[in-house]
Amino acid sequence: MNPLIACPKCRAWLLEDVFNRPDMAPCPSCGTPLQIEVFPALFRKLNPGASAQPVMVEGESSCFYHPQKKAVVPCAGCGRFLCALCDCEFGGEHLCPACLETGKSKGKIQALDNQRTRYDSIALGLVVLPMLIFYFTIITAPMALYVAIRYWKAPRSLVQRSRLRFILAVFLALLQITGWTTFFIVLATRHS
Numbered sequence: 001m002n003p004l005i006a007c008p009k010c011r012a013w014l015l016e017d018v019f020n021r022p023d024m025a026p027c028p029s030c031g032t033p034l035q036i037e038v039f040p041a042l043f044r045k046l047n048p049g050a051s052a053q054p055v056m057v058e059g060e061s062s063c064f065y066h067p068q069k070k071a072v073v074p075c076a077g078c079g080r081f082l083c084a085l086c087d088c089e090f091g092g093e094h095l096c097p098a099c100l101e102t103g104k105s106k107g108k109i110q111a112l113d114n115q116r117t118r119y120d121s122i123a124l125g126l127v128v129l130p131m132l133i134f135y136f137t138i139i140t141a142p143m144a145l146y147v148a149i150r151y152w153k154a155p156r157s158l159v160q161r162s163r164l165r166f167i168l169a170v171f172l173a174l175l176q177i178t179g180w181t182t183f184f185i186v187l188a189t190r191h192s
Helices: 097-106 119-132 134-150 164-191
Strands: 088-090 093-095
Touching (some): 093 097, 119 134, 119 164
Antiparallel strands (some): 088 093
16 A cells, blocks of 8 residues: 555654554654544555445445445444445544534544644743743743643644744743842842
């Protein structure tokens, strides 16, 4: 089989043994933990002379979305019969596209990432924005340092980004903490 999907971190091509697994699987090249769900039709071998799916015959159930196609499984969410094309296997359950979309929009499917917190932007914002009113940095610099260290290995945005924002946030936070420490030491030695 030809690889079709690349690792979002190292851009190496992934083979089918990392797809549709219930747990995180490491990228064969860089080791980044991945969980990739793809439609089962991606793996189906096409026979040049055969149709993609069997057509309905007497006494069989048809797909809710494609009445001319044979149903292979019921949806775990709504019970509709689905053909192999409409079957979305997710977390060990077979779902129809409508239930998958409903789970995404209403947050009913916990394992489905609907959004990600961008901790690198939070850490950088905690360091840069309070510089407008410098006195706030005494509180926000340690907070930014904590966020940058705590969420260093958290899944980043689905859009490819580097850790440059984290590094910049740590540098600026340490610079501000050093400045405040120096200020308090100078202040303490003047009064002594």
